Amino acid sequence: MADVIDLANDQADYFLQVALDRRQRQTTTAASAEFCEDCDDPIPLLRQQMVPGCQTCVSCQELREARR
Numbered sequence: 071m072a073d074v075i076d077l078a079n080d081q082a083d084y085f086l087q088v089a090l091d092r093r094q095r096q097t098t099t100a101a102s103a104e105f106c107e108d109c110d111d112p113i114p115l116l117r118q119q120m121v122p123g124c125q126t127c128v129s130c131q132e133l134r135e136a137r138r
Contacts, residue, residue, distance in 0.1 A: 087138065106130050 102118035
């Protein structure tokens with residue numbers, strides 16, 4: 071029974087995080103960074119335009135999300 075509850079909690083946490091991430095993206099008016107704050111590589115212009123306020127490159131963002 072605990073496995074089902076753990077799974078439900080994990081799923082609820084996941085959906086909450088997705089909703090918070092979407093809300094943050096929608097309300098962010100800050101300019102995107104030109105260089106990744108984690109690795110200092112340039113952030114491609116398309117990413118800067120498509121993800122307003124982004125501060126990391128795709129690779130570093132994936133690492134951040136994997137750590138959650």
